[in-house]
Amino acid sequence: MLQFRGKPMPETSLVMAIVNRTPDSFFDKGATFGLDAALARVDQVVEEGAHIVDIGGVKAAPGEEVSADEEARRVLEVVERVRDRHPSTVISVDTYRASVARLVLEAGADIVNDAWQCPEPETLEVAASFGAGVVCTHAGHLPPRTRPHRVAYDDVVADVITTVTDLAERAVAAGVPRESVLIDPGHDFGKNTRHSLAVTARTGELVATGWPVLMALSRKDFVGEVLDLLPDERLEGTLAATAVCAWQGARVFRTHDVTATLRVLRMVDALRGLTDPIVNVRGLA
Amino acid sequence: MRVAFLPSAPFLLPGLGGGPKDLRFACLQAISTLDGPVTVLGAATTDGPIGGSVDATPWGARGRPTADALPLALAVGASLLEGREHTLVGIAPRSGVTTGTAPTAVTGVATVERGPRSEPQLAAAENGDAAGDLVLTGSVLVVADGTATRTEKAPGHFDARAEPFDVQVEKALAAGDPEALLALDPALAAELWVGGLATWQAAARALQGHRWRGEVLWSGAPFGVYYAVATWCLAD
Numbered sequence: 001m002l003q004f005r006g007k008p009m010p011e012t013s014l015v016m017a018i019v020n021r022t023p024d025s026f027f028d029k030g031a032t033f034g035l036d037a038a039l040a041r042v043d044q045v046v047e048e049g050a051h052i053v054d055i056g057g058v059k060a061a062p063g064e065e066v067s068a069d070e071e072a073r074r075v076l077e078v079v080e081r082v083r084d085r086h087p088s089t090v091i092s093v094d095t096y097r098a099s100v101a102r103l104v105l106e107a108g109a110d111i112v113n114d115a116w117q118c119p120e121p122e123t124l125e126v127a128a129s130f131g132a133g134v135v136c137t138h139a140g141h142l143p144p145r146t147r148p149h150r151v152a153y154d155d156v157v158a159d160v161i162t163t164v165t166d167l168a169e170r171a172v173a174a175g176v177p178r179e180s181v182l183i184d185p186g187h188d189f190g191k192n193t194r195h196s197l198a199v200t201a202r203t204g205e206l207v208a209t210g211w212p213v214l215m216a217l218s219r220k221d222f223v224g225e226v227l228d229l230l231p232d233e234r235l236e237g238t239l240a241a242t243a244v245c246a247w248q249g250a251r252v253f254r255t256h257d258v259t260a261t262l263r264v265l266r267m268v269d270a271l272r273g274l275t276d277p278i279v280n281v282r283g284l285a
Numbered sequence: 286m287r288v289a290f291l292p293s294a295p296f297l298l299p300g301l302g303g304g305p306k307d308l309r310f311a312c313l314q315a316i317s318t319l320d321g322p323v324t325v326l327g328a329a330t331t332d333g334p335i336g337g338s339v340d341a342t343p344w345g346a347r348g349r350p351t352a353d354a355l356p357l358a359l360a361v362g363a364s365l366l367e368g369r370e371h372t373l374v375g376i377a378p379r380s381g382v383t384t385g386t387a388p389t390a391v392t393g394v395a396t397v398e399r400g401p402r403s404e405p406q407l408a409a410a411e412n413g414d415a416a417g418d419l420v421l422t423g424s425v426l427v428v429a430d431g432t433a434t435r436t437e438k439a440p441g442h443f444d445a446r447a448e449p450f451d452v453q454v455e456k457a458l459a460a461g462d463p464e465a466l467l468a469l470d471p472a473l474a475a476e477l478w479v480g481g482l483a484t485w486q487a488a489a490r491a492l493q494g495h496r497w498r499g500e501v502l503w504s505g506a507p508f509g510v511y512y513a514v515a516t517w518c519l520a521d
Contacts, residue, residue, distance in 0.1 A: 062442035149433055149440035149478065149510075150295055150357060152343035154350060194301075194345020 004090045004110035004133040013265035016052040016254040017045035021074040025059045027231045048258040056094030083108035096144045098123040105130040116144040128175030135182045136167035140190010156195040157202045160185045184214040196222035207249035215245045216254040289315040292430040292512035293358035300346030311503030311514040318516045319424035322370040327358025327428040329375025339364045358428040376484045427488045429481020431511030439509020441478035451511040458515040461497030463489035496521040
């Protein structure tokens, strides 16, 4: 059973809500950069039913350099407050730095979500030392905060599987609980749109590895390019991809849009026979 | 002898969307100026003649992957030649850097000689070994591009030095000036994610010593990467 620092997760599809403590992320553009705004966002997504909150202090794209100290300052005070306000909520922190991971885990975070393929291998030992979870992501072998330029794969899905399962086994070897490891194919990271479409369409191959799969699809460029739409117009495209991945067994969905994603996942889970209808009287009364 | 310069964006390959129509049209227009067999120069992992298939599946095109996919630039060149007789010659980066960054020097890759018909011929040699020279005649297609740091959304993010660098390239192409291509700074090019410097400079080395009339048919950086389509014809 999936669990993070003693918090067992339901057997349904799960939602990880994005909380950006950044002034420059591509979708919210700083809306929750301030501490109060970030905390209000957390309260809101917990109220909506998010299973995990994912707090980040550095945007993924290239841009202003954010030092480890500044990143820690941004995320730590949110983690501390959230741990206090929502003791049972699973807290994830989006960071590729082992030093930041250590600080937030000390403050009560449950998961290190390293979206950059673990550039600092000691992150795994840090997570293990707290019994915390990790996300093992494929970032196309690129350094943090770089964009793909003409990246080519013989078989992108095969490369993803080899990379993330190797990382996952390294995490377990380092002492991370096996039931607290997620794999993430890293849509858009080190991939062009067609590569991201391929890993979406072939989600089942990732699921077949046996590791629970996290999908971070929300309003990303691969959706934008398929539909030629800007980030604030990408909800439906994101939800379509969400449904396709959930149908094939992906487990956790990182999203800006908690309620909409939960509804899609509830519907797909019902189609898969994982959950019952909330109301079930039509023709039965 | 005629030379055409094209960019090597993957979207120019079959099955990847085609890219901007005017850019593609300019590429085909430049190729139409070439006569006879064409020698295609483009980035590869090793110097020298190379064979293989135009296969866009590594960049996400649908279809079955082949076992002998050509390197990107040579695949773009071979694809746009649409079945015309050609020879592919790989130009290796000079510093072991990865795709998207630039080489640091060019030596002994290609030289130009007067041919039997008083036209330059291209001699491409692996590792500059004269004994291994491959002498080729006809037209040359140079597939390479400039900086990838022109805008905030560019693959390498924004670098203010990128546009002046590309202006230098464009002036060299417009003037038919091999020396100006050879004068480009490889270290700066590497920082600006110039993918085509080794190829441009190999071509320039092969073509120097002659007067060329240059024309730029298309140039721009619509996605933060600088593309130039140009033609040179012999002026002496």
